[in-house]
Amino acid sequence: MAITVRNLVKKYGNQAAVNNISFDVRTGEILGFLGPNGAGKTTTMKILTCYMPPNAGTVEVDGLSISDHSLEVRRKIGYLPEMNPLYYDMNVLDYLDYAARLQGMSDAAIPGKVKEMVGVCGLEDVRHKDIGELSKGYRQRVGLAQAMIHDPEVLILDEPTSGLDPNQIVEIRKLIRQLGRAKTVILSTHILSEVQATCDRVLIINEGAIVADGTPEQLQRQFTSGETLTLEVKTGSADPLEMVAPKLRILAYVKNVTLLSRHDGVSRFELDVEKGADVREATFRLAVSENWVLLEIHRKATTLEDVFHKLTLS
Amino acid sequence: MPSLRTILTIFRRELRSYFNSPVAYVVIVVFLAIVGWFFSSNLFLMNVASMRVVFELVPLVFLFFIPAITMRLLAEEQKTGTLELLTTRPVRDSEIVLGKFLAAWVLVAITLLPTLLYVIVLAFLGPLDIGPVVSGYLGLLLMAAVYVGIGLLASSFTENQIVAFITGFLAILALFLLNKVLIYVPEGLASTFEFLGIDFHFSNIARGVIDSRDLIYFAALIGFSLLLAVMSLERRKW
Numbered sequence: 001m002a003i004t005v006r007n008l009v010k011k012y013g014n015q016a017a018v019n020n021i022s023f024d025v026r027t028g029e030i031l032g033f034l035g036p037n038g039a040g041k042t043t044t045m046k047i048l049t050c051y052m053p054p055n056a057g058t059v060e061v062d063g064l065s066i067s068d069h070s071l072e073v074r075r076k077i078g079y080l081p082e083m084n085p086l087y088y089d090m091n092v093l094d095y096l097d098y099a100a101r102l103q104g105m106s107d108a109a110i111p112g113k114v115k116e117m118v119g120v121c122g123l124e125d126v127r128h129k130d131i132g133e134l135s136k137g138y139r140q141r142v143g144l145a146q147a148m149i150h151d152p153e154v155l156i157l158d159e160p161t162s163g164l165d166p167n168q169i170v171e172i173r174k175l176i177r178q179l180g181r182a183k184t185v186i187l188s189t190h191i192l193s194e195v196q197a198t199c200d201r202v203l204i205i206n207e208g209a210i211v212a213d214g215t216p217e218q219l220q221r222q223f224t225s226g227e228t229l230t231l232e233v234k235t236g237s238a239d240p241l242e243m244v245a246p247k248l249r250i251l252a253y254v255k256n257v258t259l260l261s262r263h264d265g266v267s268r269f270e271l272d273v274e275k276g277a278d279v280r281e282a283t284f285r286l287a288v289s290e291n292w293v294l295l296e297i298h299r300k301a302t303t304l305e306d307v308f309h310k311l312t313l314s
Numbered sequence: 315m316p317s318l319r320t321i322l323t324i325f326r327r328e329l330r331s332y333f334n335s336p337v338a339y340v341v342i343v344v345f346l347a348i349v350g351w352f353f354s355s356n357l358f359l360m361n362v363a364s365m366r367v368v369f370e371l372v373p374l375v376f377l378f379f380i381p382a383i384t385m386r387l388l389a390e391e392q393k394t395g396t397l398e399l400l401t402t403r404p405v406r407d408s409e410i411v412l413g414k415f416l417a418a419w420v421l422v423a424i425t426l427l428p429t430l431l432y433v434i435v436l437a438f439l440g441p442l443d444i445g446p447v448v449s450g451y452l453g454l455l456l457m458a459a460v461y462v463g464i465g466l467l468a469s470s471f472t473e474n475q476i477v478a479f480i481t482g483f484l485a486i487l488a489l490f491l492l493n494k495v496l497i498y499v500p501e502g503l504a505s506t507f508e509f510l511g512i513d514f515h516f517s518n519i520a521r522g523v524i525d526s527r528d529l530i531y532f533a534a535l536i537g538f539s540l541l542l543a544v545m546s547l548e549r550r551k552w
Contacts, residue, residue, distance in 0.1 A: 049402040081402075085395030089334045090327070101323040102403045129356050146399075313355040 001027050001062045001076060001153035001184045003048070008057035010043050017043040018054070018207035023139070031197030033188035036312050040208040041188040042082050045158050048186070049079045060314075061154060067188050075104060078152035082159055084143040088132030092142055094121055095131060096149055103150035117145040121175065134137060137168040139262040148179060155180065157187040161194060173198050192304050206312040216304050223307040226255065229279060232296035233287060240267035255279035265296065316409045324405075324413025325420075328387070341383060342425050348375055353432050363439045368429060368522050369450040373513060375544060376422075376454075376461055377490060381482035383421055384465025385475045387414045388547070393473035397547075407547040411540055415459075415466055422458040426451070446522045453519035456532040461486050463539030470546040488534075490510050 003025040010018040018040040025031050033041040047054050048061075050070045059066045061073045087095060096114045105113065118127050121141040126134055131142055140160065147155060159174060161169045176185065176198055189195060195202050196216045204212040204219070212219055237243040240262050248257045253274045260268040273279050281298055287294045332338040351417050352371050356362045391397035398411060468482030469475075493511025496504045508514050512535075515528040 046398075051402050052397055071404045071406070074402060077402070079399070079402045081395060081398050083395050085399055087327075087331070087396060088394075089331055094330075098323065099403070102400070102405050104320075104404055164412050170516060198341065 001285075002061075003154065003184065003186075004058075004236070005044075005061045006058045008047060008059065009055045010040075010047060010052075011055050016208050018047070020057070021205070021208070021210055022057075023203060023210060023213065025186060026186055027184055028182065030177070030185040030187070030198060030200045032195040032202045033186065033205060034190065034192070034195050034202055034308065035188075035205035036190060039205045039312070041205055042158055044113070044205070045079075045156050045180065045186070045188060049077055049156055050074050076152055077154045078147035078150065078158060080143045080147045080155075080157045080160055082162075084140060086131045086139060086142060086146075089130060090167055091130050092118070092127045092134075092145075092312060095142065096145055099146040100149045105150055113149060117149055120148075120179070121145040122171075128270065136163050138166070138169070140164060140172060141175075142177060144179075153183060155183050155185045155187075157185065159188055159190075161189070161191065169194075192308055196304060198289070204308060204311050211311045212307065219307050220301070223310060224275055224301065225272050226275045227299060227301050228295070229273055229283070230260075230298040231269045231271060231283060231294075232266060233269070234266045234293040234295055236265040237267075238265075240269075244292075245269065247290065248283070251282050251286065253279050292297075316406055316412060320405055320409040321413045321416065324410060325416045328414050328417030329420060332383075332417070337383070337386075338421060338424075341379060342424065342428075345375060345379060345425050347351060349429060353429075357435075363436055365433065365436065365447055365450060368432060369454070370455055372426075372429075372470040372515060373457060373490070377486055378483055380418075380422065380458060380461040381465045381468065381479045381486065382416050384462055384482060385464050385469055385478040387418060388543070389473050389475045389478045393475075401547070401550075407544045410547065411466065411515070411543045415462055415540060415543075418462045418466065419455075419459055422462065422477075423455060426436060426454060427457075427498055446520070449522045450520045452524075453516045456519065456529075457516050460489070460532055460535045460539070461511060463536045463543070467539045467543040470543045477530070489502075 004023070007023050008018050008021045009016060018282045021040070021044060033044065035041050046052050048059055048066070048068050050073055053067060061076060064073050066073050088100075090098065093114060097110060100110045100113055118124055121144055123138065123141055123145060126138050126297075131139060134142065140163075143155075144160065147157070155176075161172050164172060164273060173194065176187065187198065199216065201215055201217060202212070203210055212223070213301065214222065231248075233244070235244050239257050244267060245259060246267060248254060248271060251271075254271050255274060256272040258270045258272075260270055262268070271279065271283075278299075280299065283297065284294060286292075349371060350369060352367055356364070356367045388397070391400065391528050401407065433442070433447055463480075464485050465482040468485060469478040471481065489510075489512045491511070493508040493514040496507055499507050509531075515531045518525060518528045
């Protein structure tokens with residue numbers, strides 16, 4: 001179930017929340033929307049789910065336009081909105097039954113499917129409880145269960161793990177991966193580790209525009225300008241800036257050396273190294289020949305977090 | 315075309331929601347207490363055995379009862395965000411409005427149901443002309459439908475239930491008072507005001523005269539308020 005988005009624009013007053021976004025989602029892909037708050041993730045999702053129309057641009061789900069075939073598109077989509085709104089006065093079984101009916105499922109298919117979703121989402125213990133009595137983690141599972149009750153081909157999840165504790169987050173992610181195997185999933189988040197844990201592909205959105213598109217690994221590679229090496233050496237030198245730093249600086253591939261701290265003859269340096277180069281061995285040999293004691297050596301590659309900061313903080 | 319199955323699904327949820335919360339019980343009990351008190355005081359203190367007091371009193375009680383029933387219908391869903399979930403399912407806005415309208419209307423009908431006991435009491439006391447009783451109830455149901463439509467419309471404008479109640483009440487009150495303020499109205503407009511007043515048409519029907527003009531008046535008001543409510547739901551798309 002492929003999704004095609006072309007030149008999407010949505011304005012609130014004069015402010016463009018989404019500014020000319022285009023992207024494709026392939027069948028079976030788990031796509032992560034990453035971006036700071038207010039970047040336009042939720043707005044894009046509200047357009048995809050036919051909650052509100054764009055000011056300009058087109059969206060096609062499986063070749064069906066959201067403006068001309070709204071009902072058919074909505075039948076194919078399962079949606080978990082941002083705040084996971086639920087009817088607190090209904091119990092879990094009744095609510096899932098209601099959701100299934102509104103999705104147009106046949107009467108005969110509903111009880112079996114409700115039972116299946118209760119099992120898949122781990123709701124057996126609370127199935128007769130009112131939703132208002134449930135903990136946040138259980139409510140989130142009810143939200144996922146209602147989104148998937150009609151076995152939609154497309155799942156749109158707006159911050160599916162917000163407000164959950166770390167254990168619940170791991171569980172919900174597992175659930176999404178498991179259920180998302182056969183579906184096209186779009187999920188939004190501002191948690192970076194979530195994207196790495198669940199998504200095949202990432203779109204980074206900032207101020208209504210797409211600023212990066214690719215797998216988490218691709219993005220890391222693409223936006224890596226190099227890596228840094230942190231080094232702690234005991235040289236006994238009183239003036240490491242004069243005595244030690246120049247020797248490090250002339251090593252091959254080292255672009256820059258900064259002294260981070262010095263204390264009792266122990267100095268900490270940060271070395272900026274060219275992309276793809278590994279200077280750890282050379283550093284070690286230098287230390288041996290200079291008779292320095294190497295206390296710590298640590299290589300840090302660009303993380304998705306760095307990419308995110310770089311792209312969204314400007 | 316709105317699908318009946320979807321309308322009934324929404325209708326059932328709304329009606330159950332009334333009975334899951336204290337709303338339905340409070341409404342029914344208070345309503346019956348007020349109407350019952352007037353009926354029985356007429357019967358025992360004034361020695362008047364008639365349904366007339368019921369048909370005169372209930373329209374007044376409806377004025378503030380029905381906005382109280384309808385105020386949460388759409389306002390609550392807008393506030394909690396469940397409306398977003400509802401409108402992103404394969405459900406038409408018209409189906410949402412019709413389902414909710416029916417639920418509130420049926421709740422009013424259920425509230426009226428125990429008053430049939432008065433009819434039975436009267437039938438035991440003496441010969442009862444059943445015609446005006448039937449037309450009286452028909453008039454009440456039509457009037458209730460108009461009020462529910464307007465209350466639902468008021469509830470669609472806001473996510474605040476109090477605001478929905480007050481605007482709904484004022485709109486209904488205005489409709490009710492139109493044919494009661496004729497002395498303040500220029501002579502040329504008097505007949506128009508009278509025709510627009512809901513109580514004028516209600517009393518026509520309650521008297522047992524079922525005229526197509528009255529029926530059209532009710533149908534038009536119900537249709538118009540529901541249509542506006544659908545348009546109001548669609549304003550998210552503007």
